[in-house]
Amino acid sequence: MSNFVVRRLLSVIPIAFIVLITVFLLLHIGPGDPAALIAGENATRDQIEAIRERLFLDRPLLEQLFLYLSNVAHLDLGQSVYSGFPVLKLILQRVEPTAVLAVSTLILSVLIAVPMGVWGAWRAGSAIDTFLIVASVVGFSVPVFVIGYVLVDLFALRAGWLPVQGYKPLSSGFWNCLRSITLPSITLSFLFSALVARITRATMLEVLAEDYIRTARAKGANNRRILIVHALKNIGVPVVTVIGTSFAALLGGVVITESVFNIPGMGRLTVDAILTRDYPVVQGVLIVFSFVLIAVNLLVDLSYALFDPRVRQ
Amino acid sequence: MTTVSSPALSKPKPARPGVAVSLSLLALAVVILMAIFGPLVFGLGNDLNPMMRLKPPSAIAWFGTDNLGRDVFVRTVSGARNSVTVGLCTAIVVLAIGGTLGVVAGYFNWVDRIVMRLADGLMAIPGILLAIALVSVLGGGLVTVIIAISVPEIPRTARLMRSVVLSIRELPFITAAISVGSSTPKILLRHIVPNAIGMLSVQATYVCAAAILSEAALSFLGVGTPPDVPSWGNVIASGKEYFRLAPWIIAFPGLLLSIMVLSINILGDRLRDRFDPRLAARRAS
Amino acid sequence: MTGEPFLSIRNLTVGFGAGGAIRAVRDVSFDLEAGKTLCLVGESGSGKSVTATSIMGLHKPGSAHVEAATMRLDGINLLECDEREMSRLRGSLMAMIFQDPMSSLNPALTIGFQLREALLLHEKMSTRAANARVMEVLQRVRIPDAARRMSAYPHQLSGGMRQRIMIAMALICRPRLLIADEPTTALDVTVQAQILWLLSELQREFGTAIIFITHDLGVVAEIADDVAVMYAGSLVERGPVHAIFENPAHGYTAGLLRATAEFVPGEPSRGRLEEIPGNVPSFSMLPQGCSFVERCRFAVDSCHRRTPDWRDVTFGHASRCDQPVAYGPTANLTVEVSA
Numbered sequence: 001m002s003n004f005v006v007r008r009l010l011s012v013i014p015i016a017f018i019v020l021i022t023v024f025l026l027l028h029i030g031p032g033d034p035a036a037l038i039a040g041e042n043a044t045r046d047q048i049e050a051i052r053e054r055l056f057l058d059r060p061l062l063e064q065l066f067l068y069l070s071n072v073a074h075l076d077l078g079q080s081v082y083s084g085f086p087v088l089k090l091i092l093q094r095v096e097p098t099a100v101l102a103v104s105t106l107i108l109s110v111l112i113a114v115p116m117g118v119w120g121a122w123r124a125g126s127a128i129d130t131f132l133i134v135a136s137v138v139g140f141s142v143p144v145f146v147i148g149y150v151l152v153d154l155f156a157l158r159a160g161w162l163p164v165q166g167y168k169p170l171s172s173g174f175w176n177c178l179r180s181i182t183l184p185s186i187t188l189s190f191l192f193s194a195l196v197a198r199i200t201r202a203t204m205l206e207v208l209a210e211d212y213i214r215t216a217r218a219k220g221a222n223n224r225r226i227l228i229v230h231a232l233k234n235i236g237v238p239v240v241t242v243i244g245t246s247f248a249a250l251l252g253g254v255v256i257t258e259s260v261f262n263i264p265g266m267g268r269l270t271v272d273a274i275l276t277r278d279y280p281v282v283q284g285v286l287i288v289f290s291f292v293l294i295a296v297n298l299l300v301d302l303s304y305a306l307f308d309p310r311v312r313q
Numbered sequence: 314m315t316t317v318s319s320p321a322l323s324k325p326k327p328a329r330p331g332v333a334v335s336l337s338l339l340a341l342a343v344v345i346l347m348a349i350f351g352p353l354v355f356g357l358g359n360d361l362n363p364m365m366r367l368k369p370p371s372a373i374a375w376f377g378t379d380n381l382g383r384d385v386f387v388r389t390v391s392g393a394r395n396s397v398t399v400g401l402c403t404a405i406v407v408l409a410i411g412g413t414l415g416v417v418a419g420y421f422n423w424v425d426r427i428v429m430r431l432a433d434g435l436m437a438i439p440g441i442l443l444a445i446a447l448v449s450v451l452g453g454g455l456v457t458v459i460i461a462i463s464v465p466e467i468p469r470t471a472r473l474m475r476s477v478v479l480s481i482r483e484l485p486f487i488t489a490a491i492s493v494g495s496s497t498p499k500i501l502l503r504h505i506v507p508n509a510i511g512m513l514s515v516q517a518t519y520v521c522a523a524a525i526l527s528e529a530a531l532s533f534l535g536v537g538t539p540p541d542v543p544s545w546g547n548v549i550a551s552g553k554e555y556f557r558l559a560p561w562i563i564a565f566p567g568l569l570l571s572i573m574v575l576s577i578n579i580l581g582d583r584l585r586d587r588f589d590p591r592l593a594a595r596r597a598s
Numbered sequence: 599m600t601g602e603p604f605l606s607i608r609n610l611t612v613g614f615g616a617g618g619a620i621r622a623v624r625d626v627s628f629d630l631e632a633g634k635t636l637c638l639v640g641e642s643g644s645g646k647s648v649t650a651t652s653i654m655g656l657h658k659p660g661s662a663h664v665e666a667a668t669m670r671l672d673g674i675n676l677l678e679c680d681e682r683e684m685s686r687l688r689g690s691l692m693a694m695i696f697q698d699p700m701s702s703l704n705p706a707l708t709i710g711f712q713l714r715e716a717l718l719l720h721e722k723m724s725t726r727a728a729n730a731r732v733m734e735v736l737q738r739v740r741i742p743d744a745a746r747r748m749s750a751y752p753h754q755l756s757g758g759m760r761q762r763i764m765i766a767m768a769l770i771c772r773p774r775l776l777i778a779d780e781p782t783t784a785l786d787v788t789v790q791a792q793i794l795w796l797l798s799e800l801q802r803e804f805g806t807a808i809i810f811i812t813h814d815l816g817v818v819a820e821i822a823d824d825v826a827v828m829y830a831g832s833l834v835e836r837g838p839v840h841a842i843f844e845n846p847a848h849g850y851t852a853g854l855l856r857a858t859a860e861f862v863p864g865e866p867s868r869g870r871l872e873e874i875p876g877n878v879p880s881f882s883m884l885p886q887g888c889s890f891v892e893r894c895r896f897a898v899d900s901c902h903r904r905t906p907d908w909r910d911v912t913f914g915h916a917s918r919c920d921q922p923v924a925y926g927p928t929a930n931l932t933v934e935v936s937a
Contacts, residue, residue, distance in 0.1 A: 015430075016437075018430065018431060018433070019434055026446055029451070031452070137578055141571060141574040144530075145530070146563070153556075164557075211698060211702040212703055215712075216715075218656060220689030220716060221685065252442065255439075255534070271445070274536055286443070290438045309705070309708075309751040310705065310751070310753050
């Protein structure tokens, strides 16, 4: 068990390095001079030189990389070219809405998708199952922003139940915050729960066909007991795995959803930074998002031990 | 084994295309016709017409007009070209690079170690964010968008093809080919690649669908293809600020985009049912 | 004999596919007395497992059409039981052991949990009392270090050990009918012998009736009281094990015996195995007349024309063959039948 944990923790290191190197290289793969790229089209020669010096762009590439890595190790993600604030501070200011949106979507999706997938598999071939299959294909085919605008139109503009756009922070009260995040979460849940429900259904079908399910029936276990006691624990690993692998799509969806609903989160920060060519911010956001993704997948792997006794040894 | 032991039951049903698949093919055919002939017949719909701003759908402008008075119908029909181009080109680029990497990695252990490490690292960066960053560094344009969307998709495809190759490698006929002294390139091209084609085509449809969605997302966020060439994404983006006043700017391209991606995914699912070795094994048992 | 046999099956027919069109079991009838062992013999795909699964009511819901004139177990009409009543009988009155002990145990639950389950389901019993019973049964099936095994998971045990666990699990509520579906096929020969011995010991002790499904005639000779031979979904011969082995009265049974090495030792002239030519026909393409006709060395014209009826050979020994004399007596084969 501890062996497994250590091995898994160590495997994160090379992945994190590749992420950092990729993010660092971003500025250098473009066709032109990185300093000019950051300074923008109307910059003077002096401005460009100032940026070059400030970001150490005049040093050899390896030295730059080393400097960059050591800065990141000291939690220094550089300064915004646009506002001059430290990137980390800018990001931390924007973490809350993004985290609230991601977590609420995750919870909502799992609550919808897992029961739906299990139910569909249990009643395979029924009308409910067919509905589920259709709904999940539609769920990951319709773009997030299209779903977002449709929901806003129906529930905010026409019905008036929920605010159209904007975000209320947790400090304004939990319910206020929840109200402001409801439509964005539902929007994003379409995509995420479609992915999770699909895998849940497929896995459940496989598990229900297993010999040990027949053994349980032969012992006299009824349907409910078979489902809850014998089957559910065995779909744990594939289901948390798909939650992990789809989390990248969830984070991507967060960026778009924030744009649709005007939520001042990290996604908006990224888009704004790109439109203002504020590359240190872009790099910083990429690093933070990637590290969150790495951490989530690490947790997913470690959670295998909860479901599968073979991992625990 | 216990429930069904009759060989007759395991015969696959005769292949009928089914309603969903037929409709999908029809939808794709329409979109492809739009992509080819739309711009030729209707132009790009870039003519500004201040007198016609934000007009709802009517006999003159079937899908209404946008904030600059441009005809949404024309821009939507012509915008199909952008989506189709991005979808197809990305699928080709990703399959060529990712597929090759995957096949080679599946066959040579030392390549495997390097490629899979890199793939793990790249996959740790959320795809759409990486694509946004790449576009902004490389500069806008159709080619850049295709490159930016391809980069995050390549590792996934490489991984998939690697696992397919690894499972094919274990099959007896490969051992047989090795034992009669076939050369490695010959085994790869003659035996492994043909057997991987099925899964490769399934992956192609998924990459194509994902690329179309990504292009739309990039355009929607304002970093996609340039606004003077209509694409479904940037038509929708142009309606962002006005969606309370003029929902049609978003509705029609959004609907077309959804139908197209849905159709590709339905076809992909059908292909997967056909080619997935695991599913096939279950059918045969 | 009080008239009604312990288990009585009449005209069992099981169909799969649309409308049950593919009939995997046709018109199967047999009886079984309490405390006796019936071996169901036949090649894979002959309908043995489907027959057993039908008695247990274990087909996947909606997948099989089960019909029979009679299906009575211990005075209970199984045909009239709904799913709830069946699940009350399963595990208590009747239990089943499956072929592959690895896949038949739930990998995510402890051995102890899986063993206790039937007790907790069928007998109002505290977990503590159930554990005591489990320990007792584990010792009966000779699991060493039983207390420690309770918290183990299936993957931590060897194949033979797992099959003992399966047996313990099936016997925990002292069922009066035990169906064992090729329980030793996946095990190596020495373990196989131990398991068989264990089963017959437990049978003597609890008076359990056993339906033992196998294609291994060596195993049949070891444990059977009665034998029923299945071919392509139908019973073709049934009778006491001695009678069947010494005087097979159906071409298929005779073929099976000839294809088994152990039954021709010390007879140099007959010392080679004869295989049965051809393959089991698929259910959708059964030949006209006797279903074995195309592979039978003794087939005559009339075999092609009509399906033979049951015909008594000796008392309690019957065959569905119109010319049972043709094969025998193969009596001079040395058959070692242990009682």
